[in-house]
Amino acid sequence: MTQTSHTHNESRLLTASSQKTMKTRRGKHERSHNWLYILAIPVLLIMVLPYIYLILQSFATWDQVNNTLIPTSFSLRSYEWIWTGGGFTPQPWLNALFNSLLVTGVDSVCMVAFGALVGYALSVLQFKGRKFVNNFILFQMFYPAIILLVPTFLVIRFAGIYDTYWAMLIPKMLSLWAIFMYTNFFRSIDNEVIEAARMDGASEIGIIFRIMLPISRSITSVIFLFVFMERWTELMWDLIVVKDSTKQTLNVLLSTMFGPYGAYPGPLYAAGTLLTVPILVLFILFSRNFVNGIQFVLR
Amino acid sequence: MSAIPMKRRKANRASASREFQGWLLSSPYLIFTLIFFLIPLVYSIYLVFQSWDLISPTPVFIGLDNFKEALSSIRVRQAFLVSYEFMVLFIPSVMIGSIGLALIVQHVPRFKSLFSVGFFLPYLASGVVSSLVVRGLLAYNGPLNTFLRSVFGTSPDWLGNGTSAMAVIVGMLVWKFAGYYSLIFVSGLQGIPNEVYEAASIDGANAWTKFWRVTLPMLYPAFYTVLILAVGISFSIFTEPFTLTHGGPQMATQTWQLEIYAQAFDQFRSGYGATVALLNAIVTLISIIVIRRLAEYWGHRNGWN
Numbered sequence: 277m278t279q280t281s282h283t284h285n286e287s288r289l290l291t292a293s294s295q296k297t298m299k300t301r302r303g304k305h306e307r308s309h310n311w312l313y314i315l316a317i318p319v320l321l322i323m324v325l326p327y328i329y330l331i332l333q334s335f336a337t338w339d340q341v342n343n344t345l346i347p348t349s350f351s352l353r354s355y356e357w358i359w360t361g362g363g364f365t366p367q368p369w370l371n372a373l374f375n376s377l378l379v380t381g382v383d384s385v386c387m388v389a390f391g392a393l394v395g396y397a398l399s400v401l402q403f404k405g406r407k408f409v410n411n412f413i414l415f416q417m418f419y420p421a422i423i424l425l426v427p428t429f430l431v432i433r434f435a436g437i438y439d440t441y442w443a444m445l446i447p448k449m450l451s452l453w454a455i456f457m458y459t460n461f462f463r464s465i466d467n468e469v470i471e472a473a474r475m476d477g478a479s480e481i482g483i484i485f486r487i488m489l490p491i492s493r494s495i496t497s498v499i500f501l502f503v504f505m506e507r508w509t510e511l512m513w514d515l516i517v518v519k520d521s522t523k524q525t526l527n528v529l530l531s532t533m534f535g536p537y538g539a540y541p542g543p544l545y546a547a548g549t550l551l552t553v554p555i556l557v558l559f560i561l562f563s564r565n566f567v568n569g570i571q572f573v574l575r
Numbered sequence: 576m577s578a579i580p581m582k583r584r585k586a587n588r589a590s591a592s593r594e595f596q597g598w599l600l601s602s603p604y605l606i607f608t609l610i611f612f613l614i615p616l617v618y619s620i621y622l623v624f625q626s627w628d629l630i631s632p633t634p635v636f637i638g639l640d641n642f643k644e645a646l647s648s649i650r651v652r653q654a655f656l657v658s659y660e661f662m663v664l665f666i667p668s669v670m671i672g673s674i675g676l677a678l679i680v681q682h683v684p685r686f687k688s689l690f691s692v693g694f695f696l697p698y699l700a701s702g703v704v705s706s707l708v709v710r711g712l713l714a715y716n717g718p719l720n721t722f723l724r725s726v727f728g729t730s731p732d733w734l735g736n737g738t739s740a741m742a743v744i745v746g747m748l749v750w751k752f753a754g755y756y757s758l759i760f761v762s763g764l765q766g767i768p769n770e771v772y773e774a775a776s777i778d779g780a781n782a783w784t785k786f787w788r789v790t791l792p793m794l795y796p797a798f799y800t801v802l803i804l805a806v807g808i809s810f811s812i813f814t815e816p817f818t819l820t821h822g823g824p825q826m827a828t829q830t831w832q833l834e835i836y837a838q839a840f841d842q843f844r845s846g847y848g849a850t851v852a853l854l855n856a857i858v859t860l861i862s863i864i865v866i867r868r869l870a871e872y873w874g875h876r877n878g879w880n
Contacts, residue, residue, distance in 0.1 A: 309682045316679045320693045323754060326708040327696065333711065342711050345718035394604040402590075403597025409604070416612055420856035422811065422832070426839045426849040427615035427622055433629075450607040480596050509701035511814050512832070516840045531703045531818050534710070541711065548704040555699045563692060570758065 330552065334545035341542045354542035358550070369547055371522055372529040376508065376551070379444045379525055384504040387451040391499060395458025396484045400470060410459065417452050425512075432517055443517035444525070448507060454499050461495050461572065462488060497562040498569030505555055526551050623853055625846040634846060641850035651851060653826045654834045655858065657741075661830075662809040662862075664745045669805055670798070672753035677760030691761065694754035702814030705747055710734070710819060713743065734820055737827030744815045744828055748808065756801045763797030764790070795879050799870050806866050810859040831855040 329345070334354050336347035341354075361367035397403070398410055428447060437443045465488065473483050489496060514528045521529070530547050559566070598605075623641055625634035645651050680691045697705075712719055713733040720730035734740045767790065775785050791798075813832035816822055822829035822837075835855065839848025 309684055312679060312683050316683050316690060319676070319679065320690060323694055323697055323750070326700070326705055326712075326750070329712065330704065330708050342714055343716055343718070343721070390603045390607075393600045397597050397600035401593055401597040401600065403594045406597060409601060412608075413604075416608070419612075419616075420859060422835065422852045422859075423619050423849070423856045424612065424615040425835065425852060426845055427618035428611055429840070430618065430622075430845060431610065431614060447611050450603060455604060480600065505699055509703070511701075511703060511817070512836060516836070527701055527703050530707065531814070534707070534818055544707055545711070548707045551701055551704050552699075555701075556696075559696075559699060571762075 327552065327556075330545055330548050334542070334549040336542065336545075338542050341545065354546035357540065357543040358546045368521065368529060369526070369543070369550075372524055372526040372547075373550055375441075375523060376526040377554070379441065379514070380504060380507045382445055383448045383507045384500060386449040387454050387503040387507075388496060388500050390450050391454030391458045392484055392489055392496075393481075394455045395462055396480070396488060398455070398459045399462035400467075401480070413452055413456060413459075417456065429516055439518055439520050439523070441523060444514050444523075448510070448513070451503050451506075454503055457495065457499055457573065458492070461492055465491060494565035494569040495572055496569075497565040498573055501558055501562050501566065502573075504558060508551075508555060619849050619853070622846050622849040627845045629843045629845060637846070641847050642854075644847065645850050645854055650826065650829060650834050651854065653829045654831045654855075657827070657829050658810050658812075658831060658858070660741065661745060661812065662806060664741070665748060665809055666802065666805045668745060668749045669752055669756060670801065672749050673756035673801060674760050674794070676753055676757035677764055680757065680761050681764045691754075691758070694757055696754065697751045698755040700751065702747075702751075703818055705751065706815055706818035709743060709747055735824055737824050740820050740824060740828050744812070744819070747815050748812070752805070752808065756804070759797045759800055760794060763794045767793045792877050795874050795877065799874065802870055803863060803867065806863050807859070810855060810862070831858075 332347055333341055335350045335352070336344070336354075337349045337351045338353060340347040340349060358369040359367070361369065398406055398413075432438050432443045432447065437446070469487060469491075470483055473487055478486065509527060510525075511527055511531055514525050515531070518524055518528070524532075526547065530544065530551060533544060533547075622634070624636055624638060626637045626640070627634035676694045680687055680694070683690055711717055714720065715730070715732075720733075723730040731739060733743055771789055771793065772785060775789050780788065810831055812830045813836070816828040816830055816833055817836070820828045822833045831851070832855075835848050835852050838844045838851055
């Protein structure tokens with residue numbers, strides 16, 4: 277619940293709620309615009325250039341790193357350096373990558389699972405106080421999270437989990453945005469499906485995991501992608517609650533390496549590549565569902 | 576016992592169990608909100624009147640001293656100014672950028688999804704990684720400066736100059752957000768009825784007038800959404816200046832978040848850090864309200880409500 281996730285929350289809430297699109301059918305307004313490629317392709321190249329630069333530099337020989345836009349000779353030396361720890365034992369980079377995968381994996385799964393559980397309760401189960409909870413979630417999403425940063429940090433200290441994995445994991449296990457999205461999506465699912473499952477004696481938890489989540493595959497993949505990305509690229513929170521370098525995430529380690537390791541830019545690019553590839557892989561895996569799901573998120 | 580009360584009791588039991596299950600399934604949220612929202616919320620109100628270095632066992636009550644210090648602090652004032660400077664540069668650039676990308680996606684004859692996915696990719700990047708790339712691209716021996724020196728004989732120190740450092744950070748965030756915002760504009764473009772364009776054609780409008788008189792005004796809802804999002808971004812920049820400039824040179828890229836981080840977690844001044852955070856939130860809220868009003872006023876005049 278730090279400032280970054282706040283802006284993301286707010287952003288997605290806004291896109292979800294205040295789009296006052298006019299109802300219409302899609303026009304056949306499109307004429308032939310072949311000339312547009314002259315503009316579109318260079319723009320696309322600029323948008324992906326930093327990724328290409330990052331990956332090429334990570335494979336460049338060290339005499340070419342940072343000197344050439346497109347390296348001509350390649351080596352795996354930067355990755356070897358990452359693998360061996362560059363003479364510093366133990367391997368800080370691999371360790372940080374493991375930390376990132378652990379923290380992000382656990383938190384993303386929790387955010388999706390809790391999002392589905394709470395979203396189901398708030399949309400399907402007709403309990404008293406449901407409306408109040410729904411409204412309170414909206415209030416929280418618009419509440420400036422930056423105010424909570426320092427006191428939340430102090431709560432972590434009081435709880436005695438400062439400088440542990442728990443300090444990174446627990447405060448980010450729940451995403452208000454995920455709850456909000458699931459609540460809205462489950463509301464649109466036909467109640468008869470749920471009633472039928474209940475008749476067959478399915479428990480509410482069973483209904484969530486056997487029926488609701490499979491139905492909502494595309495929205496789930498978008499939610500998972502967004503919460504994963506947010507957690508994976510989180511900087512400030514992980515920076516302040518963990519000081520022990522063996523527990524730092526890859527994002528934090530890389531952000532603090534700009535100074536002392538500046539002399540070894542190659543490994544920095546390799547680490548940056550390792551930090552980028554998981555999100556890209558996830559995005560490609562989900563891209564089919566993503567196109568459908570993002571429509572709902574943006575609506 | 577007749578059948579009817581029996582049925583009712585059964586129904587009652589069912590609704591009681593529904594009630595219980597509702598709260599049970601909401602309990603992760605309720606516990607989480609208590610610990611990470613309500614307690615910090617109350618605690619933050621207490622904290623702004625305290626001085627606490629986290630070493631001494633208890634905070635010391637100092638009244639309004641934190642506010643006095645923050646309001647006269649040159650660093651806070653600089654953060655205040657930088658956030659507006661950023662906004663003035665960022666909002667027009669990201670608007671033009673994202674509308675442009677949306678128009679490309681909308682009108683390009685083929686490979687629409689390729690373009691829209693490609694434009695979205697920057698949103699997935701970690702700010703740390705994009706800072707790393709930008710630092711490399713703009714370094715003295717980096718490809719850009721080497722090229723500039725070979726052509727013009729001289730090259731600027733991009734991050735060593737206040738104006739260009741600011742421009743670099745603005746550029747990075749435009750790069751990051753333009754593709755994401757363009758998705759909002761694309762759904763806005765798809766919502767424009769074809770009849771409007773046909774009517775405009777009958778009135779003799781050319782493509783240029785159609786764009787200015789039809790497309791842009793019809794994009795108002797998307798424009799409004801993106802505007803509010805971009806204002807929010809302007810007050811919460813951290814990663815890029817943290818990794819690239821540390822707020823420099825001469826505090827030209829000093830942001831609210833950098834100041835809160837420096838005070839609360841570098842100098843360990845919890846009370847003062849919380850106070851700066853509160854001021855940041857107040858300034859953000861007021862700015863968003865004012866800008867919303869202005870945008871809504873403009874929208875009303877153009878027939879939106």
